[in-house]
């Protein structure tokens with residue numbers, strides 16, 4: 132920040148002196164002050180030049196300048212308001228004043244910086260190589276060597292037997308639901324605290340989602356609530372066709388406990404690991420604990436192909452079926468013959484190239500996101516009433532999103548107020564997923580709670596997701612920490 136005293140001049144200064152001041156500071160600006168140090172107007176090089184052209188001499192004083200109203204703002208102005216003010220008046224500087232009207236600093240457009248977003252794509256160096264190879268060899272199709280290699284590389288990385296690359300995580304979930312035989316009227320248990328894409332594929336097949344609450348220890352599906360749901364089902368004489376378990380924000384659910392319950396009833400698990408690629412549960416990669424697992428490579432996920440997904444399983448037959456259904460379900464016949472309704476769900480060879488490059492930097496992306504989380508936690512450690520999404524002993528989260536709850540009684544702020552205030556500082560934070568059992572579209576669906584009060588409702592009421600991109604600079608992370616401290620410390 133420029134020393135404000137060096138920028139000031141009185142009306143008695145000459146135009147020559149004013150030019151010297153403007154030259155000597157990097158700011159290309161001079162502040163014309165009255166005898167009490169209050170701002171009369173700002174003066175630029177151009178203002179001086181125009182005054183000279185109008186006939187003034189270099190030795191004339193700044194009295195020669197026409198009085199104009201300069202834009203100023205109070206020192207406490209938010210980044211967003213400052214930027215809007217600069218845009219509206221087409222200026223690149225904004226003098227900020229104290230209560231007495233004295234300039235305390237000059238805000239420059241570049242000080243404001245770009246907005247800090249929740250989670251943006253972060254390319255490595257190898258992606259373009261694989262994409263170029265696809266172009267060079269004219270493999271511009273929803274199959275090809277990059278697709279085969281990407282499937283193999285993911286399967287090897289997570290230790291799954293087989294993998295099918297598809298057009299989205301949602302498509303992978305849909306195929307899983309279809310392959311497990313969900314038919315109209317069938318029930319499927321599904322984590323309630325998740326993105327709608329976890330549950331929608333159940334409905335694509337005419338099934339009925341039944342939502343299972345979270346446990347406080349991981350924010351993921353509560354084994355106790357799952358047990359309750361199975362007890363109710365058994366008492367009523369039915370069983371779900373499948374259980375979709377979500378690993379929220381990169382944090383594994385307690386898979387051993389959940390899978391044991393499902394195994395007891397002979398019901399297969401689909402692990403929705405769309406958010407948790409690179410995370411681990413008891414040392415093993417997230418996603419491999421059910422009959423099938425799903426990853427997403429949407430633009431906001433930890434690695435991305437711009438859009439894409441992967442279905443994994445140890446059962447080769449299931450993955451073969453997935454590939455078959457994903458390529459329009461063409462029977463092996465010389466003519467076009469179909470015995471089933473298929474989909475066009477395969478991943479393009481170009482995008483698989485992006486995925487292969489991204490996979491090479493996955494480990495670094497996990498480390499970077501965990502570092503963002505740690506910087507937030509450390510930087511806000513002394514503020515009471517903030518609770519980060521817990522990481523149980525058995526979890527190594529990829530911290531896809533750093534999520535926390537804010538106790539309004541302790542902090543004096545609701546989650547939505549904090550989100551609003553961060554937005555004023557051009558920082559994008561988001562509410563935690565709204566639980567599926569609270570969604571209008573699923574209002575008729577059943578829900579089983581962890582205890583007397585649904586845990587997920589409380590997380591939703593109080594939760595926010597912080598900007599968590601692996602490409603955030605140290606300066607950006609500090610900006611977020613400072614903005615949060617500013618809110619809670621009343622600065």
Ligand SMILES: *Cc1c(COP(=O)(O)O)cnc(C)c1O
Pocket residue numbers: 298299300301302325326328329377403405406426427428429438439440
């Ligand atoms: C992103 C996401 C999906 C859907 O993945 P897409 O690739 O966007 O279709 C499914 N489930 C969860 C939990 C997700 O976060």
